[in-house]
Amino acid sequence: MNAERITEKLNILADAAKYDVSCASSGSKRKNENKGLGNASNGICHSYTEDGRCVSLLKILLTNHCIFDCAYCVSRKNNDIKRAAFTVQEVVDLTINFYRRNYIEGLFLSSGIFKDADYTMERLVRVAKKLRTEHNFNGYIHLKSIPGASDELMREAGLYADRLSVNLEMPTEAGLKLLAPDKNRQDMIDPMEFLKNEIILRKEEKKLFKNAPLFAPAGQSTQVIIGATPESDQQVLQSANYFYKNFNLKRVYYSGYVPVLADKRLPALNTSVPMVRENRLYQADWLMRFYGFEVNEIVNEQQPLLDLDIDPKLGWAIRNMQAFPVDINKADLQMILRVPGIGLLSAHKIVSARKFAKLSWEQLRKIGVALNRARYFITCKSNEFERRDLTGNNIKQFILAESQSKYIKNTQTQLNLF
Ligand code: SF4
Numbered sequence: 001m002n003a004e005r006i007t008e009k010l011n012i013l014a015d016a017a018k019y020d021v022s023c024a025s026s027g028s029k030r031k032n033e034n035k036g037l038g039n040a041s042n043g044i045c046h047s048y049t050e051d052g053r054c055v056s057l058l059k060i061l062l063t064n065h066c067i068f069d070c071a072y073c074v075s076r077k078n079n080d081i082k083r084a085a086f087t088v089q090e091v092v093d094l095t096i097n098f099y100r101r102n103y104i105e106g107l108f109l110s111s112g113i114f115k116d117a118d119y120t121m122e123r124l125v126r127v128a129k130k131l132r133t134e135h136n137f138n139g140y141i142h143l144k145s146i147p148g149a150s151d152e153l154m155r156e157a158g159l160y161a162d163r164l165s166v167n168l169e170m171p172t173e174a175g176l177k178l179l180a181p182d183k184n185r186q187d188m189i190d191p192m193e194f195l196k197n198e199i200i201l202r203k204e205e206k207k208l209f210k211n212a213p214l215f216a217p218a219g220q221s222t223q224v225i226i227g228a229t230p231e232s233d234q235q236v237l238q239s240a241n242y243f244y245k246n247f248n249l250k251r252v253y254y255s256g257y258v259p260v261l262a263d264k265r266l267p268a269l270n271t272s273v274p275m276v277r278e279n280r281l282y283q284a285d286w287l288m289r290f291y292g293f294e295v296n297e298i299v300n301e302q303q304p305l306l307d308l309d310i311d312p313k314l315g316w317a318i319r320n321m322q323a324f325p326v327d328i329n330k331a332d333l334q335m336i337l338r339v340p341g342i343g344l345l346s347a348h349k350i351v352s353a354r355k356f357a358k359l360s361w362e363q364l365r366k367i368g369v370a371l372n373r374a375r376y377f378i379t380c381k382s383n384e385f386e387r388r389d390l391t392g393n394n395i396k397q398f399i400l401a402e403s404q405s406k407y408i409k410n411t412q413t414q415l416n417l418f
Contacts, residue, residue, distance in 0.1 A: 010094070012084040016064040016075055019258060020110055020144070020167070020223060057140065058098050059108040062086055062123055066112030070169070070180035071263045072228045075112045079261060085114070088126045095127075096135055106140025106162075107131070117148035117187075125153055128160035142218075145195075147187040154191050158198055163218035163250070166191050171239045175229035178265055192247045195220045199248065219250035226281065227273035228257035228266060232304035234295070237284055241295045244288070254281040280306040287312055290344055291337045310396060314340040317377055318392030324377040325384075329358045341374030372402055 063085035064075040074081060086094075091109065098104045109127060114120045124143050131137040143161040145154060157164055166188050170176040173185045195216065202215035222243060226236060240252040256273030259266065284306060287293040291313070298312050299305070307315045317324065317340050326335050328350060336347045346368045353359060353367065358381040365371055376395045390398070 006090060006094070009084040009086055009090070010060070012082055013061045013064060013086065014059065016112075017059045017061045017108070017110055019074065019255065020059075020108075056104065057106045057108040057142065058095055058104045060086070060091070060094075060110075062091060062109060062111035062120070062127070063114060064112050065114060067115065068113055068180065068182045070183065071261065071265050072169075072179050072225055072257060074260050076261075088123055088130065091127045092130045092135070095131060095139075096137065099137070099139055104139075106142070108142045110144035111146065113146060117146040118150055118153060121146040121149035121153045121157070125157045125160065128157065132160045140218075145191050147183065147191065149191065151194050154194050155198060158195065158202075158216040159213055161216055163221060164195055164216050165221040165223065166195075167223045168239070168243070169223070169225055170229055171224045171226070171231045171236045172229070175231055179228060192220065192222070192243070192249075196247045219248065221249055221251040221253065223253040223255055225255050225257050226277065232299070233277075233281065233284070233306045234299040234301075234304040236281060237288070237295045237299055240285060241288060252285060254278050254285070274308065276308050277306070280308060280312060284312045287316075292334055293338075309400060311340070313338070314373060314396070314399065318396050321392050325379045326377060328364065328378045328380045329354050339374050339377050341370035341372065341377075343368070373399055 061075070063083070064081070065083050065085055066073075066075045066077055069076045069078050073079075091107075095104070095107045099106075107127075109124055111120050111124060114123070124146070128141050128143055131139075131141065140163075141161045142163045142165065143157050145157065145164050145166045147166060154164070168176075168185075168188055169180060169183070170178075176183055176185055199216055199219060202212065205212040206214075224236060224239065231239075236254070240254075243249050243252060256275065256278045257267065259269045259272055262269055284293075284298045287298060288295060293313075293316070297316055303319075306312055310318075317338070323335075323338070326339055328336065328339075333347060333351050336342055336350055337344070342350070349367045350359065350364070350369075353363065359367075360381040361371065361375070362382075364374070364378075364380060376390065376398075
Protein backbone atom coordinates (compact mmCIF):
# COMPACT_ATOMS: atom_id res chain seq x y z
CA MET A 1 0.00 0.00 0.00
CA ASN A 2 1.54 3.27 -1.02
CA ALA A 3 1.81 6.38 1.10
CA GLU A 4 -0.56 8.30 -1.14
CA ARG A 5 -3.36 5.80 -0.60
CA ILE A 6 -2.75 5.78 3.17
CA THR A 7 -2.94 9.58 3.22
CA GLU A 8 -6.18 9.46 1.28
CA LYS A 9 -7.63 6.93 3.72
CA LEU A 10 -6.45 9.03 6.61
CA ASN A 11 -8.17 12.10 5.21
CA ILE A 12 -11.44 10.24 4.76
CA LEU A 13 -11.43 8.32 8.01
CA ALA A 14 -10.15 11.09 10.27
CA ASP A 15 -12.72 13.45 8.81
CA ALA A 16 -15.52 10.96 9.43
CA ALA A 17 -14.37 10.50 13.04
CA LYS A 18 -14.52 14.17 13.94
CA TYR A 19 -18.22 13.99 14.82
CA ASP A 20 -17.46 11.82 17.81
CA VAL A 21 -16.51 14.05 20.75
CA SER A 22 -15.90 11.42 23.40
CA CYS A 23 -12.13 11.35 23.23
CA ALA A 24 -10.79 12.83 26.46
CA SER A 25 -7.99 10.63 27.68
CA SER A 26 -7.64 11.41 31.36
CA GLY A 27 -8.13 8.87 34.09
CA SER A 28 -5.82 6.06 33.14
CA LYS A 29 -2.65 4.98 34.89
CA ARG A 30 -0.92 2.57 32.54
CA LYS A 31 2.74 2.44 33.47
CA ASN A 32 5.54 2.05 31.01
CA GLU A 33 7.26 -1.16 31.94
CA ASN A 34 9.93 -3.17 30.09
CA LYS A 35 11.06 -0.10 28.15
CA GLY A 36 7.89 -0.06 26.09
CA LEU A 37 6.57 2.74 23.99
CA GLY A 38 4.52 5.52 25.57
CA ASN A 39 3.04 6.06 28.95
CA ALA A 40 -0.65 6.79 29.49
CA SER A 41 -1.07 8.60 32.76
CA ASN A 42 -3.19 11.25 34.38
CA GLY A 43 -2.44 14.63 32.94
CA ILE A 44 -2.09 13.64 29.32
CA CYS A 45 -2.70 16.96 27.71
CA HIS A 46 -5.15 17.58 24.96
CA SER A 47 -5.31 20.14 22.27
CA TYR A 48 -8.63 21.30 20.91
CA THR A 49 -9.71 22.50 17.55
CA GLU A 50 -11.40 25.87 17.25
CA ASP A 51 -14.79 24.37 17.89
CA GLY A 52 -13.53 22.81 21.10
CA ARG A 53 -13.03 19.24 19.97
CA CYS A 54 -10.13 17.17 21.21
CA VAL A 55 -7.36 16.34 18.74
CA SER A 56 -4.50 15.03 20.82
CA LEU A 57 -5.21 11.42 20.00
CA LEU A 58 -5.03 9.84 16.61
CA LYS A 59 -8.77 9.85 16.11
CA ILE A 60 -9.93 7.74 13.20
CA LEU A 61 -12.46 5.25 12.02
CA LEU A 62 -11.33 1.82 10.97
CA THR A 63 -13.85 2.18 8.17
CA ASN A 64 -16.68 4.46 7.13
CA HIS A 65 -18.43 1.61 5.34
CA CYS A 66 -21.56 0.81 7.27
CA ILE A 67 -24.47 -1.54 6.93
CA PHE A 68 -26.70 0.81 8.97
CA ASP A 69 -28.51 3.93 7.91
CA CYS A 70 -28.64 6.23 10.94
CA ALA A 71 -30.13 9.48 9.67
CA TYR A 72 -27.73 11.77 11.58
CA CYS A 73 -24.50 10.08 10.45
CA VAL A 74 -22.33 10.95 7.46
CA SER A 75 -21.25 7.33 7.17
CA ARG A 76 -24.80 6.01 6.78
CA LYS A 77 -25.08 3.45 4.01
CA ASN A 78 -27.29 5.56 1.75
CA ASN A 79 -25.05 8.61 1.85
CA ASP A 80 -23.11 9.04 -1.34
CA ILE A 81 -19.59 9.64 -0.01
CA LYS A 82 -16.10 8.30 -0.61
CA ARG A 83 -15.56 5.14 1.39
CA ALA A 84 -12.36 3.69 2.77
CA ALA A 85 -11.16 1.09 5.23
CA PHE A 86 -7.87 0.61 7.01
CA THR A 87 -6.42 -2.79 7.62
CA VAL A 88 -5.55 -3.66 11.19
CA GLN A 89 -1.84 -3.39 10.40
CA GLU A 90 -2.25 0.06 8.81
CA VAL A 91 -3.81 1.47 11.97
CA VAL A 92 -1.09 -0.09 14.08
CA ASP A 93 1.65 1.37 11.87
CA LEU A 94 0.08 4.82 11.80
CA THR A 95 -0.28 4.90 15.57
CA ILE A 96 3.32 3.88 16.15
CA ASN A 97 4.65 6.32 13.54
CA PHE A 98 2.62 9.25 14.85
CA TYR A 99 3.51 8.43 18.41
CA ARG A 100 7.21 8.30 17.64
CA ARG A 101 6.99 11.68 15.94
CA ASN A 102 5.25 13.10 18.98
CA TYR A 103 2.13 13.97 17.03
CA ILE A 104 -0.18 12.05 19.32
CA GLU A 105 -0.38 10.54 22.74
CA GLY A 106 -2.69 7.70 21.95
CA LEU A 107 -5.38 6.27 19.76
CA PHE A 108 -9.11 6.81 19.60
CA LEU A 109 -10.53 4.18 17.31
CA SER A 110 -14.12 3.86 16.20
CA SER A 111 -15.72 2.28 13.17
CA GLY A 112 -18.71 1.93 10.91
CA ILE A 113 -20.13 -1.56 10.92
CA PHE A 114 -18.55 -3.70 8.20
CA LYS A 115 -20.65 -6.82 8.17
CA ASP A 116 -21.92 -7.30 11.66
CA ALA A 117 -21.01 -6.20 15.17
CA ASP A 118 -18.61 -9.07 15.97
CA TYR A 119 -16.76 -8.89 12.65
CA THR A 120 -16.07 -5.19 13.24
CA MET A 121 -15.33 -5.42 16.96
CA GLU A 122 -12.88 -8.25 16.36
CA ARG A 123 -10.81 -5.93 14.13
CA LEU A 124 -10.86 -3.11 16.64
CA VAL A 125 -9.67 -5.49 19.33
CA ARG A 126 -6.91 -6.80 17.08
CA VAL A 127 -5.52 -3.29 16.62
CA ALA A 128 -5.33 -2.75 20.38
CA LYS A 129 -3.92 -6.22 20.97
CA LYS A 130 -1.17 -5.80 18.39
CA LEU A 131 -0.21 -2.41 19.79
CA ARG A 132 0.04 -3.76 23.33
CA THR A 133 1.55 -7.17 22.72
CA GLU A 134 3.69 -6.75 19.59
CA HIS A 135 4.80 -3.13 20.06
CA ASN A 136 4.67 -2.92 23.83
CA PHE A 137 2.69 0.30 23.36
CA ASN A 138 1.70 1.90 26.65
CA GLY A 139 0.02 4.99 25.24
CA TYR A 140 -3.66 5.65 25.71
CA ILE A 141 -6.17 3.59 23.74
CA HIS A 142 -9.86 4.38 23.58
CA LEU A 143 -11.95 1.86 21.64
CA LYS A 144 -15.52 2.32 20.64
CA SER A 145 -17.52 -0.77 21.40
CA ILE A 146 -19.83 -1.89 18.68
CA PRO A 147 -23.35 -2.43 20.06
CA GLY A 148 -24.27 -6.07 19.75
CA ALA A 149 -20.67 -7.39 19.95
CA SER A 150 -20.21 -10.57 21.97
CA ASP A 151 -19.17 -10.60 25.63
CA GLU A 152 -15.97 -12.46 24.70
CA LEU A 153 -14.86 -9.64 22.41
CA MET A 154 -15.82 -6.99 24.96
CA ARG A 155 -13.79 -8.84 27.57
CA GLU A 156 -10.78 -8.96 25.29
CA ALA A 157 -11.17 -5.30 24.37
CA GLY A 158 -11.05 -4.37 28.07
CA LEU A 159 -7.71 -6.12 28.46
CA TYR A 160 -6.02 -3.89 25.90
CA ALA A 161 -7.95 -0.59 25.91
CA ASP A 162 -7.78 2.07 28.59
CA ARG A 163 -11.29 3.20 27.94
CA LEU A 164 -14.25 1.64 26.19
CA SER A 165 -17.37 3.44 25.19
CA VAL A 166 -20.73 2.50 23.80
CA ASN A 167 -22.49 5.45 22.20
CA LEU A 168 -26.10 5.92 23.24
CA GLU A 169 -26.46 8.27 20.27
CA MET A 170 -29.91 9.67 21.10
CA PRO A 171 -30.92 10.74 24.58
CA THR A 172 -34.14 8.71 24.47
CA GLU A 173 -35.26 5.43 22.99
CA ALA A 174 -37.95 7.22 20.96
CA GLY A 175 -35.29 9.47 19.38
CA LEU A 176 -33.18 6.43 18.52
CA LYS A 177 -36.14 4.65 16.92
CA LEU A 178 -36.89 7.71 14.81
CA LEU A 179 -33.39 8.31 13.45
CA ALA A 180 -31.67 4.94 13.73
CA PRO A 181 -34.38 2.33 13.17
CA ASP A 182 -31.74 -0.42 12.64
CA LYS A 183 -30.46 0.13 16.15
CA ASN A 184 -31.82 -1.14 19.38
CA ARG A 185 -31.33 0.52 22.78
CA GLN A 186 -30.92 -2.85 24.49
CA ASP A 187 -27.91 -3.62 22.26
CA MET A 188 -26.25 -0.58 23.84
CA ILE A 189 -27.34 -1.31 27.38
CA ASP A 190 -26.12 -4.94 27.36
CA PRO A 191 -22.42 -4.13 26.70
CA MET A 192 -22.57 -1.25 29.20
CA GLU A 193 -23.92 -3.63 31.82
CA PHE A 194 -21.28 -6.19 30.91
CA LEU A 195 -18.49 -3.63 31.16
CA LYS A 196 -19.74 -2.28 34.47
CA ASN A 197 -19.74 -5.74 36.02
CA GLU A 198 -16.44 -6.74 34.50
CA ILE A 199 -14.72 -3.54 35.68
CA ILE A 200 -15.97 -4.13 39.25
CA LEU A 201 -14.92 -7.78 39.13
CA ARG A 202 -11.45 -7.00 37.80
CA LYS A 203 -10.91 -4.31 40.42
CA GLU A 204 -11.71 -6.82 43.14
CA GLU A 205 -9.39 -9.33 41.51
CA LYS A 206 -6.61 -6.75 41.39
CA LYS A 207 -6.93 -6.19 45.12
CA LEU A 208 -6.31 -9.89 45.73
CA PHE A 209 -3.75 -10.55 43.03
CA LYS A 210 -1.33 -7.76 42.22
CA ASN A 211 -0.47 -9.28 38.87
CA ALA A 212 -4.05 -9.56 37.67
CA PRO A 213 -4.32 -7.74 34.33
CA LEU A 214 -5.77 -4.25 34.03
CA PHE A 215 -9.25 -4.04 32.61
CA ALA A 216 -10.36 -0.76 30.98
CA PRO A 217 -8.64 1.25 33.75
CA ALA A 218 -10.11 4.53 32.52
CA GLY A 219 -13.62 3.05 32.69
CA GLN A 220 -16.44 3.46 30.23
CA SER A 221 -18.09 6.51 28.75
CA THR A 222 -20.81 7.33 26.26
CA GLN A 223 -21.88 10.04 23.89
CA VAL A 224 -25.30 11.52 23.20
CA ILE A 225 -26.16 13.69 20.24
CA ILE A 226 -28.02 16.84 21.13
CA GLY A 227 -30.43 18.68 18.88
CA ALA A 228 -30.98 16.05 16.17
CA THR A 229 -34.22 15.12 17.94
CA PRO A 230 -36.38 17.50 19.97
CA GLU A 231 -35.54 16.22 23.48
CA SER A 232 -35.36 18.95 26.11
CA ASP A 233 -32.33 19.52 28.33
CA GLN A 234 -34.36 17.94 31.10
CA GLN A 235 -34.69 14.71 29.11
CA VAL A 236 -31.02 14.79 28.15
CA LEU A 237 -29.86 15.28 31.73
CA GLN A 238 -32.29 12.72 33.14
CA SER A 239 -30.95 10.19 30.70
CA ALA A 240 -27.33 11.06 31.55
CA ASN A 241 -28.10 10.82 35.25
CA TYR A 242 -29.68 7.38 34.79
CA PHE A 243 -26.63 6.07 32.96
CA TYR A 244 -24.18 7.59 35.44
CA LYS A 245 -26.00 5.97 38.33
CA ASN A 246 -26.69 2.58 36.81
CA PHE A 247 -23.59 1.92 34.73
CA ASN A 248 -20.81 3.72 36.64
CA LEU A 249 -19.98 5.83 33.59
CA LYS A 250 -16.93 8.05 33.84
CA ARG A 251 -18.30 10.60 31.44
CA VAL A 252 -21.25 11.41 29.27
CA TYR A 253 -20.23 13.50 26.27
CA TYR A 254 -22.77 15.84 24.74
CA SER A 255 -22.30 16.37 21.04
CA GLY A 256 -24.27 19.11 19.33
CA TYR A 257 -25.75 17.74 16.13
CA VAL A 258 -23.98 19.08 13.06
CA PRO A 259 -26.46 19.17 10.17
CA VAL A 260 -24.75 17.43 7.28
CA LEU A 261 -27.62 15.61 5.66
CA ALA A 262 -31.01 16.62 4.35
CA ASP A 263 -33.68 14.39 5.82
CA LYS A 264 -37.18 15.36 6.81
CA ARG A 265 -36.69 13.72 10.22
CA LEU A 266 -33.74 16.02 10.96
CA PRO A 267 -33.39 19.77 11.64
CA ALA A 268 -32.85 21.87 8.50
CA LEU A 269 -29.34 22.02 7.07
CA ASN A 270 -28.83 25.69 7.92
CA THR A 271 -29.64 25.24 11.60
CA SER A 272 -27.06 24.06 14.07
CA VAL A 273 -27.01 23.53 17.79
CA PRO A 274 -25.38 26.55 19.45
CA MET A 275 -22.08 25.64 21.10
CA VAL A 276 -23.34 27.34 24.24
CA ARG A 277 -26.01 24.63 24.65
CA GLU A 278 -23.30 21.98 24.78
CA ASN A 279 -21.38 24.12 27.29
CA ARG A 280 -24.42 24.56 29.54
CA LEU A 281 -25.06 20.81 29.46
CA TYR A 282 -21.47 20.13 30.51
CA GLN A 283 -21.84 22.66 33.35
CA ALA A 284 -25.08 21.00 34.46
CA ASP A 285 -23.41 17.59 34.23
CA TRP A 286 -20.60 18.89 36.45
CA LEU A 287 -23.15 20.15 39.00
CA MET A 288 -24.73 16.69 39.17
CA ARG A 289 -21.45 14.86 39.55
CA PHE A 290 -19.43 17.10 41.81
CA TYR A 291 -21.68 19.71 43.42
CA GLY A 292 -24.47 17.56 44.82
CA PHE A 293 -27.27 18.86 42.60
CA GLU A 294 -30.20 16.68 41.57
CA VAL A 295 -31.38 16.88 37.97
CA ASN A 296 -34.74 18.35 38.96
CA GLU A 297 -33.01 21.23 40.76
CA ILE A 298 -31.33 22.20 37.49
CA VAL A 299 -34.18 21.54 35.04
CA ASN A 300 -37.72 20.36 35.65
CA GLU A 301 -41.21 20.30 34.17
CA GLN A 302 -41.63 24.06 34.63
CA GLN A 303 -38.19 24.84 33.26
CA PRO A 304 -37.15 22.02 30.90
CA LEU A 305 -34.50 24.05 29.07
CA LEU A 306 -31.26 25.45 30.45
CA ASP A 307 -30.95 29.23 30.37
CA LEU A 308 -28.32 29.84 27.70
CA ASP A 309 -27.48 33.31 29.08
CA ILE A 310 -26.21 32.18 32.46
CA ASP A 311 -24.60 29.10 33.92
CA PRO A 312 -26.95 26.58 35.56
CA LYS A 313 -25.65 27.20 39.08
CA LEU A 314 -26.46 30.89 38.83
CA GLY A 315 -29.81 29.88 37.33
CA TRP A 316 -30.59 27.70 40.36
CA ALA A 317 -29.51 30.43 42.80
CA ILE A 318 -31.72 33.14 41.34
CA ARG A 319 -34.69 30.79 41.42
CA ASN A 320 -33.96 30.02 45.06
CA MET A 321 -33.19 33.38 46.60
CA GLN A 322 -34.73 32.23 49.91
CA ALA A 323 -31.60 30.05 50.43
CA PHE A 324 -29.34 33.14 50.49
CA PRO A 325 -27.32 34.93 51.75
CA VAL A 326 -24.98 32.17 52.89
CA ASP A 327 -22.64 33.05 55.75
CA ILE A 328 -19.33 31.95 54.35
CA ASN A 329 -17.80 31.63 57.81
CA LYS A 330 -20.47 29.24 59.08
CA ALA A 331 -22.25 27.44 56.25
CA ASP A 332 -21.50 23.80 55.54
CA LEU A 333 -19.49 22.74 52.51
CA GLN A 334 -22.55 21.54 50.58
CA MET A 335 -24.16 24.98 50.79
CA ILE A 336 -20.95 26.82 49.94
CA LEU A 337 -20.69 24.65 46.83
CA ARG A 338 -24.07 26.01 45.72
CA VAL A 339 -22.94 29.63 45.70
CA PRO A 340 -22.42 31.00 42.17
CA GLY A 341 -18.80 32.03 41.66
CA ILE A 342 -17.41 29.47 44.12
CA GLY A 343 -15.83 26.40 42.55
CA LEU A 344 -14.94 23.05 44.08
CA LEU A 345 -11.40 24.02 44.97
CA SER A 346 -12.34 27.42 46.41
CA ALA A 347 -15.09 25.85 48.54
CA HIS A 348 -12.62 23.44 50.11
CA LYS A 349 -10.10 26.24 50.64
CA ILE A 350 -12.77 28.34 52.39
CA VAL A 351 -13.64 25.53 54.78
CA SER A 352 -9.95 25.03 55.66
CA ALA A 353 -9.03 28.72 55.90
CA ARG A 354 -11.93 29.77 58.13
CA LYS A 355 -10.65 27.45 60.89
CA PHE A 356 -7.96 30.02 61.56
CA ALA A 357 -9.78 33.33 61.09
CA LYS A 358 -13.02 34.73 59.79
CA LEU A 359 -12.80 35.43 56.08
CA SER A 360 -13.23 38.85 54.47
CA TRP A 361 -13.97 39.87 50.86
CA GLU A 362 -10.26 40.32 50.26
CA GLN A 363 -9.39 36.87 51.51
CA LEU A 364 -12.17 35.36 49.44
CA ARG A 365 -10.81 37.11 46.39
CA LYS A 366 -7.34 35.69 47.11
CA ILE A 367 -8.81 32.20 47.50
CA GLY A 368 -10.16 32.51 43.95
CA VAL A 369 -13.84 33.26 44.52
CA ALA A 370 -15.43 35.13 41.59
CA LEU A 371 -16.86 37.97 43.67
CA ASN A 372 -18.64 39.58 40.75
CA ARG A 373 -21.15 36.72 41.09
CA ALA A 374 -20.68 35.43 44.65
CA ARG A 375 -21.12 38.82 46.37
CA TYR A 376 -24.88 38.77 45.71
CA PHE A 377 -25.26 35.51 47.59
CA ILE A 378 -22.92 35.57 50.59
CA THR A 379 -21.99 37.40 53.76
CA CYS A 380 -18.56 37.35 55.33
CA LYS A 381 -16.48 39.25 57.91
CA SER A 382 -16.48 42.51 55.92
CA ASN A 383 -19.50 44.78 55.67
CA GLU A 384 -22.38 43.07 54.03
CA PHE A 385 -22.67 43.70 50.33
CA GLU A 386 -25.57 46.07 49.71
CA ARG A 387 -28.16 43.69 48.22
CA ARG A 388 -30.89 46.39 48.26
CA ASP A 389 -33.57 43.73 48.12
CA LEU A 390 -32.53 42.77 44.63
CA THR A 391 -34.68 40.15 42.99
CA GLY A 392 -33.15 37.16 41.26
CA ASN A 393 -33.92 38.77 37.94
CA ASN A 394 -32.19 42.05 38.95
CA ILE A 395 -29.09 40.07 39.89
CA LYS A 396 -29.12 38.22 36.59
CA GLN A 397 -29.29 41.52 34.70
CA PHE A 398 -26.46 43.08 36.76
CA ILE A 399 -24.22 40.08 36.23
CA LEU A 400 -24.95 39.94 32.51
CA ALA A 401 -24.37 43.70 32.13
CA GLU A 402 -21.10 43.49 34.02
CA SER A 403 -19.80 40.55 32.01
CA GLN A 404 -20.76 42.30 28.77
CA SER A 405 -18.99 45.55 29.70
CA LYS A 406 -15.95 43.49 30.74
CA TYR A 407 -16.01 41.81 27.35
CA ILE A 408 -16.27 45.16 25.55
CA LYS A 409 -13.46 46.62 27.70
CA ASN A 410 -11.21 43.64 26.96
CA THR A 411 -11.92 43.83 23.25
CA GLN A 412 -11.17 47.56 23.19
CA THR A 413 -7.92 47.06 25.09
CA GLN A 414 -6.89 44.44 22.57
CA LEU A 415 -7.82 46.65 19.63
CA ASN A 416 -5.81 49.50 21.14
CA LEU A 417 -2.73 47.31 20.92
CA PHE A 418 -2.88 47.25 17.13
S1 SF4 B 1 -23.97 2.51 12.92
FE1 SF4 B 1 -22.56 4.15 13.45
S2 SF4 B 1 -21.33 4.48 11.60
FE2 SF4 B 1 -23.13 3.28 10.99
S3 SF4 B 1 -24.61 4.78 10.27
FE3 SF4 B 1 -25.05 4.40 12.43
S4 SF4 B 1 -23.87 5.94 13.57
FE4 SF4 B 1 -23.07 5.86 11.46
